[in-house]
Amino acid sequence: MRSLAISPEHAALLDRVPEPAALRQLPESELQAVADAVRAEMIDAVSITGGHLGSGLGVVELTVALHHVFDTPDDRIVWDVGHQCYPHKILTGRRDRIRTLRQGGGLSGFTKRSESVYDPFGAAHSSTSISAALGMAVARDLDAEAGKAKGRQLKRRNAIAVIGDGSMSAGMAYEAMNNAGALHSRLIVILNDNDMSIAPPVGAMSGYLARLASGGTYQSLRETAKQLGKLLPKALYQRAAAAEEYARSLVVGGGTMFEEMGFHYVGPVDGHNLDQLLPVLKNVRDAEHGPILLHVVTRKGKGYAPAEASADRYHGVVKFDVVSGVQAKAKPNAPAYTRVFGESLIKAADADDMVVAITAAM
Template sequence: MNFDQLPLTAPETPLLERIDSAEREIATLTSAELVALADELREFLLYSVSTTGGHFGAGLGVVELTVALHHVFNTPDDRIVWDVGHQCYPHKVLTGRRHRMSSMRQKSGLSGFPKRSESEFDTFGVGHSSTSISAAMGMALAARQQGINRKVAAVIGDGAITGGMAFEALAHAGHERPNMLLILNDNQMSIGHNTGGLASYFARIWATQTYLTLRETSKKLLEHVKPAWDLAKRTEEHMKGMVAPGTLFEELGWHYIGPLDGHDLPSLVEVLKRVSALSGPQILHIRTIKGKGFTPAEEDPIGYHALGKIEPNKTSKTASPSAP
C-alpha cells in the first residue's frame, strides 16, 4: 500500500492493537494478516513520525522485514541487533511501545535509537554504525558457550557494512562460525557516497550494463589478436568470480543467500524460517526501498531521511538533520 499524503488523524490499527493485547500474538498471524499488519504499521509510522519528527525513510524501508523477524523469531529470547539504529521505529511499535511513540526524542520519552534500558527487546545500544555484526557474534558465541538454543540476527545497511569494524567482524565470524544471521539491508542509499573497496565491490555487482558494454567492445578489439584475447578471457573468468553476488562473503566463511525482495513479506517469512534452521554464519541479502510506501519519500530519499514536525495534511517536509 502506497500513500501520497500523511494521515490527518491516527489511523485504525486493529492488528497492532491485537499484538499489544497478548504476548507473542504476532507469531499466530496468517500470511494475509502479516501483510495487513505491515500496511497498518507503515500508516501508523507516517502519522507518528510526522507529529513528533525523527528519522523517517529508513524505518519505512524495513517494515516488512521487521514484521517478518518478529513473526519468525521468538523475541526477546531471540536477539535482533539493528544497524544503523534509527531504522528501529517499526521494531519499537511492535514491541509494546506503540502508545509511547508520541514521546519519541523528547525528555523522558522514547529514544530514537535502540536503548537497552528502555526495553528488553533492544539488545544493543546502536547509533551510527557498523557495530551490529560484532555485537551479534558476541551474543551468538555466548549462547553457544552456555548451551542455549537461540537465534541471533544483525540487520546492517549497505552503508554501515562498509565500515572497518563491520568488515573485521565478518572475517572474525567466518573463523569462529557462530550460529547467527546477518541481514544485509541493501537500499543502495546510504547518506553520502560510500567509499573504499567494499563499496566499489557492490557498485560493480549492480553495474551489469556497463560490464556487458565493455565486454563486447573489448571482444571486438582483441579477438583478432589471439594472445591478448586469451589473456582477456582468463581475466574475465577470474573477475566473474570476484563480482558475483556473495562471492566475497563466501570467501570469508559465510553462507550467502539472496538477493531477495525485502518488501515481499511472504517470501521473507519463508526464507527466514529456513535460514534459522541452518548452522554457522548466514548472510541474507535483501533489497529494499528507502521511504517505501510514501511516494514523496521514495522520490526524494535524501530529503526525507529525517523530518521535523510537520502538519499531517501536507506532503511537504521541514528539512531536519539526522538528529540523534
C-alpha cells in the same frame, strides 16, 4: 502541520499485536496488512515528533517478518545504527508511547537496553551490530556447552544483526565478519541494501552489490520465479520461491568475498515481498551451521511518496505535513555546535599546518 490519525482498521489490527508473541500467532496472509498499519502509524508519529523517517519506512516488511519468524526476545535482533528501529518499537510494546519519540521523558530515537527487553544492544552510529551479535552468539554457545556438560539442554536461540550497505563499508564490520567466519558461530547477518546510507555510498561495496543484483543469471532466475507465481498455487509457489532463492544464492554467492570470509551467502531477496522473505528467513533460522549472510534489497522511504522521491531529505525530518510532505521551517536558533566546532577547527588549521582532524565519517 497536519497529521493523519491512522485509520480505525489499522488501529484495530495493531491492537491485536501489542507484542511479537501475538504477531507470531497471525496467519501469514495478514502480515502485509500489519506492515501497512505499522507504516501508517510510523508516518503519523514522526510527522508529530520529527525524527528518522526514510530508513524505518524501508524496513517495515523486514521488521514484521523478523518478529513473526524469530522467537524474540529470546532470539536477539541487533539493529545497526538504530535509525531504522521505529517499526521495531511499534511492534515491541511501545506503540502507546511512539508519539513521545525524542521528547523529554519519551522514547529514545535509537535502540536502548533500559527501554525494552527487545533492545539487546544500544546503538546510535554505525557498524557495531555484527560485533555485538557475534558476542551474543559466542556467549550462547559457551552457555550451551556448559549446560550440556551438566546434562541440561538449553533452548535454541538465534543472534541476528541487521546492517545497512552504508554501515557495511566500515572496517569494524569486516573485522567482525572475519572473526565470525573463523569461529564458525551460528550467526545471521542481514545486509539491508537500499543503495543509500544518508547520501549515496561511495566506493566498491555499492557497485559490488549492484553487480550482484543486476547480473544476467539473476535476472533470468527472477523472471522464472515470476512465471511460477502465475502458474502455481500459492503454497507451491512459496516452496518454489524458497528453492529458487537457494539456487540463486549458489549462482551469485559462490566465490564472493562473503563466502571467502566463511559466510554462506543467500540472496538477493526483495525486502518488501513477504512471499519471498518469509520462507527464506525460516530456512535461515533453521540452518544448523553458520554464519549466514542474507542480502535483502529494500527501498528507503517505501510507502510514502515524498520520502521515496527524496530519500536524502527524508532521512531525518522535523515535523511535517503528512498530506503534502512539506516540513516545518526551522525557527532561527543559535548556530549548531558542529558548525561552531567546524569553523573553529578550520581557523586552527589555517594558523597551524600541523593540525590534523579525524572525523567519524558520518
